[in-house]
Amino acid sequence: IAKISSDYGQIKAINISHRGASGHAPEHTLQAYELGNVMNGDYIEVDLQMTKDGELIALHDETIDRTTEKKGLVKNLTLKEIKKIDAGSWFNEAFPKKMSTEYSGLQIPTLREVLDRFSPDSKFFIETKSPEVYPGMEEKLISILNEYNLTGAHHTFGNVVVQSFSVESLKKVHQLDESIPLVQLLSYYAPAVITDTEVSKIKEYAVGVGLHYTAVSPGYIKKVTDSGLMVFPYTVNEKEDMDMLLDWGATGMFTNYPDRLDEVIQSR
Template sequence: MGTSVIAPAAADAQSADPGLNPNQILNVAHRGASGYAPEHTIPSYELGEEMKGDYIEIDIQMTKDGELIAMHDETLDRTTDGTGLVKDHTLEEIKQLDAGSWFNEEYPELAKEEYEGLEVPTLDEVLDQFGKSANYYIETKSPEVYPGMEEKLLETLNEHGLLGKNSPSSKVLIQSFSPESLQKIHKIDSTIPLIQLLWYTSSATLTDTELEQYKQYAVGLGMNHDQIDEKYVQKVRDHDLSIHPYTVNEKEDMEKLLDWGVTGMFTNYPDRLQEVLKSK
């Protein structure tokens, strides 16, 4: 199968036409090229771009003083030499942490001296670094923990000229496991294409009613690729929703998902997905 058509935006979200290329499968660099470099660091994002990832995926958390940073976890412990909750630390405190050495220790075969002492980037810094030439796939993490996260995110994107009539609507996709977070964003700006992330589910438990509800504000769904089958993919596609499973790292799984009809996927190895797409 050479290409898969990306479904148009749902009728109820037509003003948020995602403008995605119907002949392109989205290769989303998950936390950057995080299979090769420390996740959510500038080098990881740069590598994702070099490896032909279509989107830089950024998880955002909010600091004690209301700044958005690129980090997956609510806590600092796993990917820095700090400890405790992000929300209990100021940006200045977090900027003192080492966000790269853990990777060298965990993956010595991929270790690079330049990874030592890497800073946790702010969303502003990522957008400054890659500008309007890049595409961004941003996830609001734990929005219930961070009041005002959505407003701050949209304000930041606007400041960088990434929203509005002068920017392609596919330049930024926003995803979340929280329907409330996405609905809040949709209410503020219905032109932004949104992706509803789902926890464990199956084609048997995913109902037509639920899919139509998602279409009220989202243009697509994302879910664990291990939890779905071809019937699931087609059910989502039949409702004119895009489908972007995560996190797909093996070529065999990439090929299978493409044959099933997914319209994109998240991977820690965007070079692998690029090779699979070229071969197809």
């Protein structure tokens, strides 16, 4: 476990700001990421999509429909078109109690803009989203990480973790650069069960797994962590659940409220 974070020995659990502190600010904006850091998140979670002209951007959905005022598939839009879109006002409308004038007109950031702003001081949990829709996504990711000295001999192990639901995408990343720790995201109909064979296969390329927190059981966490893999449940927003998952031995977790998780961790 100490492998993933050089200072893991000093912290009790890994706090991942899911889409930034997305319970407080519009997801996947620089403001949400900044807030995640302010709220003591250890990692900023970045979901990746790729534009028509091959730029990696931080966005959860394949479309811009839910989190902007426009509609369309990212793969059909150029970066120039993406940059004209307001990625913050939807949040003010959806969550009037949390609204801020600062959020109006926020842009969807590129991966480079995220790294320009936060690297090398922050750590990143980067997800290759819909890799089958975006051929070349992994090569592009590794090339950008190389540019920012976040791979190979230059980087501190664990400062960048790559995660995906796609086994193929993770194996491609592993082929391109064996030094990057990988987390296999898994989908389960609760409760989650994992076989020894599945654990062994994942261990060939990954250092951990991520799964929906409602599928997790103490036995699952014990089996996976006993094997040497880490476990990161997502997306855990209530303190009671955070506390319970830590009692069960979760390595850390994804949360929209890194401030709440920090309070739980500090109180233990």
